[in-house]
Amino acid sequence: MANDNKNIKEKKPKLSPYWIYGIIIAIFLGFQLFSSGYQDGTITTPADFFKYLEDGDVERVDIIKNTRVAKVYLTKEAQEKEVHKKSKPQSFIPSATRLPNYKFEFGDLQNFENELNKITEDLTTKPTVKFDTETNEWGSLLMNLLPFILLIAVWIFIMRRMSGGAGGGAGGQIFNIGKSKAKLFDQNTEVKTTFKDVAGLEGAKEEVQEIVDFLKYPEKYTTLGGKIPKGALLVGPPGTGKTLLARAVAGEAKVPFFSLSGSDFVEMFVGVGASRVRDLFKQAKEKSPSIIFIDEIDAIGRARGKNAMSGSNDERENTLNQLLTEMDGFGTNANVIVLAATNRADILDKALMRAGRFDRQIFVDLPDLRERKEIFEVHLRPLKKSKDLDTDFLAKQTPGFSGADIANVCNEAALIAARNGKKSVDKQDFLDAVDRIIGGLEKKNKIITPSEKKAVAYHEAGHATVSWMLEHAAPLVKVTIVPRGRSLGAAWYLPEERLIVRPEQMLDEMCAAMGGRAAEKVIFDKISTGALSDLEKVTKQARAMVTIYGLSDKIGNLTYYDSSGQNEYGFTKPYSEQTAELIDKEISKIIEEQYQRAIKILEENKDKLTQLAEVLLEKEVIFKDNLEKIFGKRTFEKEEHIGGKDAQETTKGEQETIEK
Template sequence: MANNNNQNTKKPKFSSYWFYAIIFLFLIGFQFFSGGSSWQNPKKINPSQLESFIKDNDVKKILIIKNVGQAKVFLTDEALKKEEHKDAINKSIFPSSTENPQYICEYGALDKFEEDLDKVIAESNLANPKDLVSFDTETNILGDVLAYILPFIILIAIWIFLMRRMSGGGSAGPGGQIFNIGKSKAKLFDEKTDMKVSFKDVAGLEGAKEEVQEIVDFLKNPERYTSLGGKIPKGALLVGPPGTGKTLLAKAVAGEAKVPFFSLSGSDFVEMFVGVGASRVRDLFKQAKDKSPAIIFIDEIDAIGRARGKSNFTGSNDERENTLNQLLTEMDGFGTNTNVIVLAATNRADVLDKALMRAGRFDRQIYVDLPDLRERKEIFNVHLRPIKTSETLDLDFLAKQTPGFSGADIANVCNEAALIAARKGKKAVDKQDFLDAVDRIVGGLEKKNKIITPEEKKTIAFHEAGHATVSWMLEHAAPLVKVTIVPRGQSLGAAWYLPEERLIVRTEQMLDEMCAALGGRAAEKVIFDKISTGALSDLEKVTKQAKAMVTIYGLNEKIGNLTYYDSRGQSDYSFTKPYSEETAQVIDKEISSIVEKQYERAIEILSQNKDKLTELADRLLEKEVIFKDDLERIFGKRPFDKEEEEENATPDTKEEDQNQETNQSEETIK
């Protein structure tokens, strides 16, 4: 039975090009067998040679073609036996419906040619001189037909070419053909050959895997659920930040379900032609219903699922809304497709239409969050399978050094570490390669050859030492790991921290973080009594934090327990602020007050530890990179450190000091 299936799959499929080939062969055959042109290529002679043949009584017939300017010469049977005419014998293996001439004689003026022939015939002793010469006109049917239809063929070919290009190209699948432009562009995956991803390849995401695993089980064994009165869910929406594994989870579902799996992107529905998006939705669900039970996966569904009536100020283009309306109807409307489950992924669930999010369409919304410590270790396990690593590599240590990293970030770290180890000529990837990879990804490429004057370097050193000093003295600031004045990316220097993974943040924690971020500018003020442009990223960070405290989290006494944050995203399309002008002035004053208080606090801390700040900056100028041990030798043991912290921790998250302006503005005391 299996052999029969294989034989059926190997049978050639019908192609429209076969039809064109048959027509072409028919035209060629018609031209060939009609004798409209000489396929045997008769030998050409001049009029004097023809006169000689007539005098020798070798010519049986002369057919003058008036409209071509040629005379076809047919020899007698006796002449064909002569040695001089052996090259004129027809040796073609192809059959012909008409008699073929042995010679072709091209003439100039027809009157002169006829006069010369009559004269030669009269002088020759021929049996039937009157029947020797005849006249005819020759028509080339194929040439005449092509002359009429070729311009139309060229125009149609150009039109089809342009339409194919506008519709996505001839290689874009069935939706790219001009006559199939309304067809779905979804790719159907074969569970036997295409899908190689399973749930074991998806590390972490235990809750999300449990949800989608139930969908897979429902497709495999529906009686287990229907016997209790349950119904198969219509759809599941995967929501989460970029790189957390939403698309990978859908691939795993395709690999595990063993049912037809249609995959496409939300942008595949969008086309320049009116009505194409809705047509493709109908065709997609029709294909899925024909192969039900089946799964449809729509990646980046926010391309067509945005809330209707938003950001459409002109009202001129509602093609996207028509596509969304058709999708809503197909998922849960009259004539609903049964046993067709829709999986969708997006990182912008706040902009999706409410009708799309309701139960009965997307029954489940699965939030795929950034991985925690345990999940990061599992993700490292998956991505390190093809990499040759050192036997002493500690995955727990790597997981602790990558807080806030997504699955895609961890995959990038593993690949970058392998590249760094190969660049160094190592046989295996070790711990230091991974730490260098984290530095490279978070901070950018080192620029050791960047030209920095001694005055600028001193300013940068005190700036970074200020960050380190303030963060060391504050309880809730993230524990410092490394400080460097080696330029990376757009930063001239950086202080690296290992932040605590918190689920909630208190007011004092945010204030300590803001104070530590302002420690760089405060150090410039304390040491040089001048400030520079190097604190741009610090100012941007603290301004956002202060604004969030006042307007989002309700952590300000004057504004009170109010928030102006709109989780539905409606404020993005509003022309008015959700508060009055008086409140706006209060908000501006409170944001400024919070930032300035933390700035003064940082100046006070640094003024009290000015000698230690100077010692730290001098060591930073000497070594260019200092670690936690250097700070402990200068400041003593940090009283707020947790005992379980790694002794040799390395950088993870950093606060960059970007110098957007010219470095000439940085001044130092000589």
Template sequence: MAKENNSNSPKKPRFNAWWIYGTIALLILGFQFFSSSSFSNTKKTNTSEVQEYLRNGDIEKILIITNTRQAKVFLTNEALQKSVHKDVAEKPLLPSTGAVPQYVLDYGDLQNFEDEIKQIKAENNLDTTVDFDTESDLIGSFLVSLLPFIIIIGIWIYLMRRMSGGGAGGAGGQIFNIGKSKAKLFDEKTDTRTSFKDVAGLEGAKEEIEEIVEFLKNPDKYTSLGGKIPKGALLVGPPGTGKTLLAKAVAGEAKVPFFSLSGSDFVEMFVGVGASRVRDLFKQAKDKSPAIIFIDEIDAIGRARGKNNFTGSNDERENTLNQLLTEMDGFGTNTNVIVLAATNRADVLDKALMRAGRFDRQIYVDLPDIRERKEIFEVHLRPIKTSETLDLDFLAKQTPGFSGADIANVCNEAALIAARKEKKAVSKQDFLDAVDRIVGGLEKKNKIITQEEKKTIAFHEAGHATVSWMLEHAAPLVKVTIVPRGQSLGAAWYLPEERLIVRPDQMLDEMCATMGGRAAEKVIFNKISTGALSDLEKVTKQARAMVTIYGLNEELGNITYYDSSGQNEYGFSKPYSEETAQRIDEEISKIIEKQYKRAIELLEKHKDKLTELAERLLDKEVIFKDDLEKIFGKRPFEKEIEEAKLVSSKPTIKEEPAEEDEVKAADSKE
């Protein structure tokens, strides 16, 4: 537990081992400095001056240091009385135990220097002593000899400090503390500013989460009636729907210690580390209770045990999971520690982890509906400078199937598009272009396409538009383009009706509209191409879902082979016989071929209008709903719904034909 500091008491400096190292270094440098000639009167001179002093008889002794090519000159007592030597005659500042030379010089060649001295002595009959000696820097030599040991010891001390948790990596990342938890402890005053006000939509999930926070703030309110505080809550939902954001809001609202980490933080290359970190995490949480533990992407360690464990490679993960199960069921409900976890793969989690008593509540965080998307837009538009008051209802209706992360991306992309166009503010058109960019990809107007290919693409997209216009349950068309975008050579944008349930006739109409592209190629050119790849992929998935998942096929009857638990993916056998598999393949093929023929019949009937639409598409490259109304007239099955009214405007509007809240574009791919 952190100690409370008295604000009035002075802060004492903390002891640091580097102080000792610094003191030793200063002592060594000081000794070297004071022992040098810096504090004596020794003067630097040259060879010519020494020769002159020698001729005058001023030199008593010359000491030649052979290993440093330096000579020390000692003057006679008479010479020290001369004015020319008054600078070196004064006593040194610090006393010395040995004789201090008055002059020092660097000589060149030793033989020449020695011969010159001998010659001057002989010429002037001098008795000056010439000695030879070697000098060594004891401290320098000592330090040089110790340098390898100092480096080795320094590296050892550094590594030991790192391994013991003193390094920058933190306690959890070091050798000796590798079993410590890597959870980050959030301080609500400094680390996070997210609150429930920043979480738009998700009303049901927020209500559950707010109640969990209330458990920790006021536990007596619930326990006084005999109730027990839930031990855990599991947030489940598609990616980008706000599971982690909800946890951040809890960290900002709870006013209690909040431990945050991901499932992969328990995983390490060493055996037993995961279980050790789980133990340490719960120990810290219990010491600071009431507290919240948040484990993001818990499926990293929570997968079902005993699956695909042929090599034993999952033993360590299973040990970690076993320890987590023990800890969650081991601490009492009165410890006030609640575990939050998030995953988008709840189907693969171990059943023991999902049971009541561990995760008492499972909170499903779904994709936002139209009302929630409006609220999310309100949050993400706060920092964006817009040029007008945007119709948030309109933007919400243009983005069905978008998650909260997708909407945040739309707002950011709109701001980037406006900046790219040198605008001072973001307009409605920038948002529509941003949705186009995200769903369809970046426009590639400079892509090289032959005239024949362009014509094929135009009729392909016109086929989609024509068939969808003539079918009752097909999604309303918004825009058709033959400008390459992303990986597609052309695209048709739709605004699907958001349905909670889908009927067979609705699915078949969608499939027929999707096959309209290839059908148009067959009707006009009597040839087909590879451009319908994405269309075929989409209808094949839809047909297979009708037969094997939703039980919408009369031949197979009311039966499904869908496993919501996800356990079938671990097995090698199919849940049906080979004979049934053959029947399934036949029924899928029948459904697709029937809708393909239906699309051909529709296009044969309206071939002239199909051609007119394709020609207009070749001319303009982008056409809207208004252009189709001029050719076909009002849509036969026009529905009086707001979506259909709003998409009739001329700006570039967004698409997505889908059921089950998925955003899909019927595009031609090469």
């Protein structure tokens, strides 16, 4: 019973700020409604009053000498007349506080009194006339002060709720503005994510598992003289599983886990961020051993002194200073470990990155082929998949995909299967999902003229032809002229996952990218704007070859890449104007050479290019085996190459499905 009472007390209804706003609005509306009925009657003239008096409609007249105002009260019968409908309704006013129907100002009191007596002499029922009637000044004053009194009462009510600890709605936020916004996960909070749910990331998992082990069995390490690390920074591209790894730590550690974002520290009020940092570490020390996780720490951890306009009173810098003090301020036996995640480690302050604050930097990279297979197996568990679904094939079809991308692929595949009325998710659904994510939604109803469709077909056929003839170009999966997203056509490739890229490989890829524009030049002797994305791609590759990787003979073994991110070609460039001209010429030369190379390849295979484009116009989607029928097998292609034999067998099934 005591527990029930405790639960009842804990579930006090919180006062929402919307209720507060509603109460204030209702007060004003009620005051306006009441004050509209509190008016001293409809304004009239002495002439109209004397006419009402002659008709016997007046029951009482109150004459106020000092203000020369007369208030007229009509009889009940007169109030029902059509002529008096314009007078104020009195239905909601009690009879004891009845308000006048009319009021008017008169001139000389003696003249008005003589005229009044003259008319009332001939009346059978004389009205009551009162002089020197005192006005209810206190009542009027009270009505004027009523809205302010009610507002003050509501404000006092809110303040009491805030100071009493209820803290509901906007009030609690005002008084608790310096308190930490961290969400606490402890033994009373069920966190279902464990390390079993984190596929791949073996090195990162090993690091964070050791941190969990530190907290569970500290004596195992301290007996040998080791110290518990104070912090670990998770660094990696978006979607690679940094936050998921932190959730797994919360589920495995079984110690208090404080989770919040870097932006939770920043407010418009001065000193709030530093106050929240102090409160966060105070709570963590009280619940030691514990873990603090700060997601997107770059919101407060940017390098200091970069914004010259803010000076020394920058709120974000003050917050960072307090964080640095707290991380290096508590002792090593405090058993409080700070985890943080960011995908922009290059902009973090050096003082934050040093040993003693973040002792470990754990790099969470994009998954490789084996890790993608493990991630697929995790996300395929809740799906009703077909029995012949091959996770190895799915992993090969998604190079460069992050864990979040793979989760999205699985979800999209399930939605596509459900849309088609299937009872299980099969291989084709996953291929369609990959196409949907990479290229966008198919727009089969998009209006496109025959000439434009022909130009798109030759453009995509040019890509396919050039890539087929080059040894180091990525192997083709399929080509389509069905509009997707913002593109009118697309060619799908499976790039080889290389750790080291050689110049000939980059040049072959650039040549294949220029194959579309080259095909337009060879066939139509005209070029169009359809090669925008291709030009953007090859320009970035050529610039990287010249300015980053040192692969240009003219520039030599130099790089202008700054890994710290401090100088991304802002106001000052790291090279002279002469070098800038040389770089521009070298980039243009590389791209033009590959464009001419693509034109030469297409001119030598013009009949095959035309044949391929006609097949593409007929079927709208072609696959690897269509190119083999026209060009023959690639003599330099290896069987173990990604997208080789397995991709060929699968695409045959895809072609049959689309042809049906």
